[in-house]
Amino acid sequence: MSTAADTLECQRVCRSFGGLRAVTEFTTRIARGELVGLIGPNGAGKTTVFNLMTGVYRPTAGEIRLGSRRIDGALPAQINQAGVARTFQNIRLFGNLSVVDNVAVAFARHGGENLFHTILRTPRFFRRRDESEAQAMALLRTFQLDGKANLRAASLAYGDQRRLEIARALATRPRILLLDEPAAGMNPQEKAELMKLIRFIRDQFAVGILLIEHDMRLVMNVCERITVLDHGETIAVGTPQEIQANPRVIEAYLGEPA
């Protein structure tokens, strides 16, 4: 089911901030349906990679493609509409909007809304509104948030906020989903549920997932392929078993052997 058009590809992407080289020669490929991990010590440049992929930063060198289309240099909104969605390390919900509005706003973009129809409240307006709300409610039901649909998003519990952010990202109908530390601040039981959720999303929504995570148990269990960054450089790529055995990775995390 994955075709070439659904592949996010980074080719030797570099980004420096002044003299600091945050990411050097980063190369990866995520196809639809794949589950890829991105790990590395603090400050390794993982979130910078996400920001490059979603257009928050422009690469100083290299190319990013979604299928055959180059997306480096496009605006974040354009990249999202092309089919790359993300969540944030520090949750960024629309705090004062209701839970259902958080999701519906992501749906509505694709249907578009027209001020003429909005102001005159034409039948099309009501049809569109009911459609996007029904879709949003269906998605919330999938994430077991439908009971909280009319609460303020900021009033949700932490775990619910994380799930809502994932639901919002999925509402934009992405082909590639980028999750930035989804397990941060969760207890072991929540992490176990999150693991199921991530696999479930990959299967049900047919997206390719790139996951940044510090929790090794989760990453090693969920991901099929892992890329390890250290000081902006890719030091290892491979299956979880290969990564666990890789001496460079162990060195990056634990320091040189005495």
Place this chain on the structure above:
Amino acid sequence: MANAPVPILIAAIVPLGWFVEQSGYVDAYYARMLMLIGYNVILAVSLQLINGFSGQFSLGHAGFMAVGAYLAAYPAITFSQTYTNPAAVLLFYVALAIVTGMCGLVLYGLFTAARLSRRLHPTLPIILILLLIAWLLVELARASRYEGATPGYLVWSRGISLLRSSLAGMLDHGQPLAARVSVMFPEAARGPMAFLILLGGAGACAAAAGLIVGLPALRLRGDYLAIATLGMGEIIRIIIINTTALGGALGLTPIPRYANFSWIYGVAIVTVVVIWRVAYSAAGRAIMAVREDEIAAAAVGIHNTYQKVVAFIIGAFFAGVAGALYALNEYSITPTRFTMDRSIEIVVMVTLGGLGSISGAILAATVLTLLPEVLRPVAEYRMIIYSLALIAIMLVRPQGLLGGRELWPRRRGPRAPSPGVEPREEPIPA
């Protein structure tokens, strides 16, 4: 919005207008107070969309009001002196739109050229702009020294006179046709028609000003945007003071009086309904998402600048309409009516009413218009008490009177999904 009160209100304003203005029961002073409340409601509700819903702090609302007031008063005086001529008024706005469009095309061409030159060399646009500025400075120096017509001065003045003569030409040549078209309408209908065209045209002019100001200014955030819009409002006022056609510091007079109590409140109701419908819809949700978090909004595919500019343009449109109503009701207007103080007054109404609350803006506009008048008996302590009252309210309710809620019930979230709608996906296995 709960639609029920709207038809009742609309039905009520005509007899109410008669009661306030003609019956003799209401003192002229109170009638004027009520009209002031009407303008302030329109201004506060339209600014609420910008400041409260899109979260862009604008301090230039009086500037847009001035654009609307002057661009309604000028054609009203020019084309309505002998007899009311709606077609001539319409012609004025069309001609103005064409001239503005010409300027816009030239600017767009320059902008695109600068952008394209960047492909040749990254610093080329900057070099070109610096060269242009240097050339203008040299021309300015030469013109001031020799008082002669330098080539640069000629290009500039030819450009201006071309615009001016094309505007005048369109107006002059269109006049006979406009007169013939106007005669086709019954005499009684001409006044209201001209009035509605003036309102719409003035609003459109203010909206265009909002677009011109908004596109560059809305890249700024917070305090910086506030300062930019404040400066813009002052620029509009100073341009008016220095334009002889618009009466300069003396202002424009006598403006034919088309508006009245009923019109002001009719427009106020339309404003509230339109802003309400925009704010509480998918369009408004996108605007509010930008207010909540721009980075997250972009990450779900919302074009931030577009949403901000839309809110800005709609807000500016109704500020222009309020200005037009004001001009067409007051007989004369002067630039002193549209100072920074006026903008701040409207911002205070919006903030006091509660950011993100339309009914809060209406309430605060009413209270803050009445408060200084109620305090008149205490004479010189009036403004002190007024300020203290503001401080007290903000201390007690820092989120504003209504704090983001509405007075009357608003549809909250989706109704229970109809049985026909099935979830597309199975729930997560627990």
